[in-house]
Amino acid sequence: MENITIKGNKEGIVVYIxxxxxxxxxxxxxxxxxxxxxxxxxxxxxxxxxxxYLDEEKYNLLKELLINNFNIQVIDTKNSSTKxxxxxxxxxxxxxTKFIRNIIRSGQLIKYNGNIVIIxxxxxxxxxxxxxxxxxxxxxxxxxxxxxxxxxxxYVAAYKLEPSQLRIANLIARAPDNYKQPSDIPEIAxxxxxxxxxxxxxxxxxx
Amino acid sequence: MGIGIVITSGKGGxxxxxxxxxxxxxxxxxxxxxxxLDADTGLRNLDLHLGLENRIVYNLVDVIEGTCKLKQALxxxxxxxxxxxxxxxxxxxxxxxxxxxxxxxVESLKNDFDFVLIDCPAGIEGxxxxxxxxxxxxxxxxxxxxxxxxxxxRIIGKLESKGIDDHxxxxxxxNYDMTKKGEMLNIDDMTDILAIKLxxxxxxxxxxVVSTNRGEPAILDENSKAGQAFKNISRRILGEEVPYxxxxxxxxxxxxxxxxxxxxx
Numbered sequence: 001m002e003n004i005t006i007k008g009n010k011e012g013i014v015v016y017i018x019x020x021x022x023x024x025x026x027x028x029x030x031x032x033x034x035x036x037x038x039x040x041x042x043x044x045x046x047x048x049x050x051x052x053y054l055d056e057e058k059y060n061l062l063k064e065l066l067i068n069n070f071n072i073q074v075i076d077t078k079n080s081s082t083k084x085x086x087x088x089x090x091x092x093x094x095x096x097t098k099f100i101r102n103i104i105r106s107g108q109l110i111k112y113n114g115n116i117v118i119i120x121x122x123x124x125x126x127x128x129x130x131x132x133x134x135x136x137x138x139x140x141x142x143x144x145x146x147x148x149x150x151x152x153x154x155y156v157a158a159y160k161l162e163p164s165q166l167r168i169a170n171l172i173a174r175a176p177d178n179y180k181q182p183s184d185i186p187e188i189a190x191x192x193x194x195x196x197x198x199x200x201x202x203x204x205x206x207x
Numbered sequence: 208m209g210i211g212i213v214i215t216s217g218k219g220g221x222x223x224x225x226x227x228x229x230x231x232x233x234x235x236x237x238x239x240x241x242x243x244l245d246a247d248t249g250l251r252n253l254d255l256h257l258g259l260e261n262r263i264v265y266n267l268v269d270v271i272e273g274t275c276k277l278k279q280a281l282x283x284x285x286x287x288x289x290x291x292x293x294x295x296x297x298x299x300x301x302x303x304x305x306x307x308x309x310x311x312x313v314e315s316l317k318n319d320f321d322f323v324l325i326d327c328p329a330g331i332e333g334x335x336x337x338x339x340x341x342x343x344x345x346x347x348x349x350x351x352x353x354x355x356x357x358x359x360x361r362i363i364g365k366l367e368s369k370g371i372d373d374h375x376x377x378x379x380x381x382n383y384d385m386t387k388k389g390e391m392l393n394i395d396d397m398t399d400i401l402a403i404k405l406x407x408x409x410x411x412x413x414x415x416v417v418s419t420n421r422g423e424p425a426i427l428d429e430n431s432k433a434g435q436a437f438k439n440i441s442r443r444i445l446g447e448e449v450p451y452x453x454x455x456x457x458x459x460x461x462x463x464x465x466x467x468x469x470x471x472x
Contacts, residue, residue: 107249109298124260125251125297164261174261177285 003028012075014046020053026062033070038150042095042131044073071095071113071131071149095132104128104142111148124164130154143167152191161187161198171196209240209317212324212444213342215366217358219329221350222379225415225425227326228256229434230346232424233441235290239321242281244313246338247328248295248303257284258422259292268296271308277315286427291320301333306340313341322444331365339366345374346406351381351392360401375406377440382411407440408451409433 003019019025033040045066047059054062066072073095096114104110104118106125115132126142128134134146136158145167147154152169166173166189173189173196186201214227224247231243245253248268254260265280270293284290293316296303316323327338339345345366349359359376366374378394385391398405412433418425425434426441432452439449 107297127298165263172264177258 004032006032012044012046013040014048017047017049017051017053022054022058022062025054026065029062030069033066033072037070040070040072041149042071042147042151042153044075046075067096068113071151097132098130103138106142122158133157146189155188155190157186157188157201159186160184161189166196166198168196209320209322210344211313211317211342212322212344212346213246213327213339213371214324214346214348215327215335215338215362216329216348216355217331217362218349218355221348221355222409222415223329223348224252224256224326225419226346226348226377226379226409226437227253227324229424229426229437230441230444231290231322231324232257232284232287233426233437234322234324234444235284235287236426236438237441237445238289239445240289240319241322241324242291242293242316242320243324243326244293244316245295245326246309246334247326248334249297249300250328251295251297253326254282254292254294255422256419256424257292259285259294260422263294266294266296267312268299268303270312271304277312301328301337304337306337309337310340317341331361335362335365339369339371342371343373345371346377347374347401347403348377348379349397349401350379351386351397353392356392356397356400363401363403374403376401376403377407377409378405379409380411381408406443407436409436409440 003021003024005016005018007014007016015029017025047062049059063074066074097117098112098114099117099119100110101119103120104122104126106123109127109129110116111129113131115134116128116130117135118128119137121138122128122136122140122142122144124141127145128142129145129148131147131149131151133154134144134156138158139160140158140163142163143165144156144163146156147169150169154168156166156168164174168189168191171191183200187198188201189196189198214223216223227243231241235241243253244267245251254263259282262282265275267280269275270277270280280293282292282294284292313323313325325338325342328334347359347362349355363374376398378397382391386393394405394408410432412425412431414428414431415425415433418428418431425431426437428434435452439452442449
């Protein structure tokens with residue numbers, strides 16, 4: 001069981017490879033990630049393979065598996081000096097993004113492991129589920145669920161935010177009964193102080 | 208042990224879902240513990256009629272697939288404490304559920320509730336088969352049109368072949384003036400053709416559209432004629448004898464009524 005070692009240091013989370021058996025390395029890594037899924041999901045890892053146990057092909061395969069299964073990004077540090085620190089802006093926005101240019105109608109489900117950008121409306125009865133954030137260039141009338149595997153930093157933004165229900169990570173919110181005040185400006189829903197909060201989107205605020 | 212009642216029609220758009228929402232509310236108003244169950248997977252509407260759409264997290268398909276417990280999927284009505292909704296999934300279709308699963312579900316609901324009202328989808332295919340699977344009784348909704356009556360007839364035949372012999376007829380959207388002029392089928396014609404017992408007549412009422420759009424069943428509106436009719440049907444379901452309401456005097460207005468009194472001849 002000592003095929004890998006996971007350590008955290010000032011570079012971030014580092015996985016050290018101690019074995020050349022790819023399957024064992026993979027299984028042990030997945031097992032460890034599965035134990036703390038919320039912690040790892042949407043995060044970034046650095047893979048250290050000082051003894052060159054894995055060749056380029058295996059390394060890339062592992063990278064691919066991590067992003068597909070857990071939405072974990074692997075940062076290449078192989079030949080860089082590693083001293084360069086990434087700006088915090090890239091925390092979650094650097095995962096994969098799906099772009100859809102269509103109206104999502106009642107009964108349709110869009111689920112994606114990454115961010116979703118929809119150019120069009122999301123109608124009542126439709127669901128959009130993403131492990132990252134959801135941006136809708138149109139009206140959101142259906143259900144949007146951002147960060148479905150526990151990413152509390154994800155958000156939902158739309159030109160018109162009139163969802164029947166909003167979900168971020170494990171939180172659920174709905175508009176109060178008799179609420180009839182659609183706003184004319186774009187809005188963004190985020191988690192603040194343990195609850196989902198909808199705020200007007202002000203261009204200066206998020207940069 | 209409660210009773211499972213399926214509300215069905217064969218034809219679409221005759222008012223099954225409106226009837227389900229109103230009778231569910233009506234029975235709850237009479238103090239019964241009621242659950243209304245939407246069996247129209249993929250085209251659910253019952254939640255809209257009750258104004259509960261934004262409360263749905265889990266649904267019937269989740270319960271059947273074991274994603275959640277039955278209790279988690281039940282939504283309490285926002286007006287009445289003894290009315291619950293079990294919504295279905297919108298992003299699935301009717302093949303997700305089998306008759307046996309549906310029957311099991313309705314049976315377990317019957318343990319906790321006095322009435323389980325099942326809103327049946329239009330048609331006679333799988334969705335219909337599922338909806339009637341757990342029912343003890345059927346309410347057949349029809350409108351005074353030949354097409355709706357013919358479909359109702361087909362449905363009654365289907366129900367009888369399934370052993371559901373306890374069925375009653377609801378004639379929806381009766382327009383008294385048109386019936387009087389002979390432009391619409393009248394009640395006697397329909398009971399003649401269908402040969403089943405009548406349980407209620409619901410007059411055509413523009414307020415129904417408003418109440419559906421608002422998500423408030425018409426039965427809660429004191430002034431709605433249709434609401435009054437649904438109230439009567441609810442009481443008849445409980446076994447009360449309720450006289451049928453007069454349908455003819457609504458559109459006359461006060462002046463005409465006065466004229467009638469003075470110029471009787």
